Each structure stands twice: as structure tokens, then as C-alpha cells.
Amino acid sequence: MVNKDAIRTALCIVCSVILFLSILSPTPPFHEKDAVEDLSPRPYFTIRNCALLFITINGIRLVIEFIYAVFYPLYVGKKRQSYFAQKKLCLVLDLDHTLLHSVNINDVSNDEQKYLNSRVSSVGSSLYKHDRMGKYIKLRPYTREFLKEASGMFILFIYTMASRQYAQEIGKLLDPNGVLFNNNINIVSREDSTIINKKNLDVMAGPYEKNTIIIDDTEHVWAEHGENLIRIDRYMYFSAVDGSYKLKKDGGEGCVDEDEALKSISEVLHCVHKMFFESFPVPQAYHELQEYAKTVDVRPILKESRNNSGKGAPNC
């Protein structure tokens, strides 16, 4: 399979070489005396040439931005309508402490490493050792079942404050066939965010405040989309002790990992999805679907289904 990162890197190198050569191209052959005798001593890049270069580059950029500004809203609008036509809403998922807990291998004590290494290859294990990233990754219990069930009702997205490389690698681990996250296209990382340490739906194509449910263990990063959020308890498989990580153990008999938060949230999602499409039946006609996408809103249904537990989790 073609590695997209390798292609991107190769293109960057080729473009950089072309740009460098294009800058050098007007350089006269100074090593040949006869060839430079008639040249003016004035700098080759005159103000006029620089101005032309500036206008050309910015002119091209302006045209590209104009095309983007005109066609992008049309593209996104059609995409959102297609989701509703499939009877699907959008589900934006955080990674760390929501779907998994990962730690650097070097931060785990030697004794713990031996224990973990004996478990990573066992059948049915949700514990992974990713040598290239240098990490142990433990999926939250029920993660794979949760994603499979949710994909029947929602278009799935990941939004993490971690790096793009990390997000892409975890995306491959969670979705090796590229089915759940659209070949990792539906993954957003901190490099895509417009505000440091904040998440916002405006950087995503498809999800918007009226059609999206968010699941995240960190509430404050979603300051603008609190009404879309189901906050999940922070998942910790490892615990930090004296600068290194240890497993949470119960009487020395192994790690206690009986978290059922995703199971509970899956039930809630089933309920909210059912209530939404019962309240707002999807029209068949195309022009009605346009109007439908503008008017329906999942937030009141999510609000209605919340209980008073104070955790922000709905109860249908």
C-alpha cells in the first residue's frame, strides 16, 4: 500500500528543489569572464522584478482562495445532506483517555515491561506495543465493539490534541481496513486546530453543531460546543508513580480493567439516534433535504436525554 506520508515528503522535496533551481536560474555564469563583461553591475533582482514576483504569487493565491471560498461551502453542504440521507449523524471521538491510554515504553519500569510484553501478543488482547512510536497502547474495554456499533448510526471522526503522526498510527490500529474513519481522512489532530489547546468543529468537513455528538474526557477544550458533548470518565490503564508508569493492580493479581463507560454511552447513542430520526423523519425530495439539514438540531434531544448526574451523560 502506498504510504501517503512518504508521497507528501517526496513532493515537498521535489517542489523545494524546483523552487531553489528557479531562484538560481537567472544567475549569470560568473565563472566565465566573457559572459559577464556586458552585464550591468546593478543587482539582478530589481525592485520591479521583486514586485512582479510578489504580485504573481499573491495573485495565484488569491485565485485559489476565491475558488475555495466559493466551492467549499457547497461541497460541505452536500456532504451533510448525504449524511442525513443515510440516517446518520456525526460522532466526534477523542483518543487519549477516551478510547485508549498510551504511555512511552521507556517510562514503564522493567518489571512492568516484562509483564506487558507477555500480554501484548495474546489472543483477544487490547494491549499493543507500537515499537515505531515507542509506546504501549491499551484500548478501553469495549472500544472495538463500540466503534462497530456506532458506525451503523454515525459518521465517525477522531479529534485529538496529539500529533498528526500519532493520530494516524492510532487510526490504523483502530481501523486497519480504513472503513470506520474513511481511510483516516476523518482524523483531525492538533496541527489542524486553529486555536492552541482548543477543539472546534469549524475545522471539520461534515460535522457541525446541529448534527454532531462529541465524546471526550476533557470538557474545557470544547468551550464552544458544550451542548454537543458527552463527557466520558477519564480512562487510565497505567498510573504514574515516581516518574514511571505502573499497572493498576488488585492484590498483585493483574490489572483491573473493568471499565464500562463506552458500553453505557453506546446505549445512550442508540437512544439519541432513534429519538432524532423519529422526531425529524428524513424527507425523500432533494429540495426538502436541503431545508431539513438547515433546521434539524441534535442538541435539544441530547439535552432532553441528560440525567441529573452532573456528569453530562444523557439517560434515555
Ligand SMILES: [Mg+2]
Ligand atoms: Mg482526552
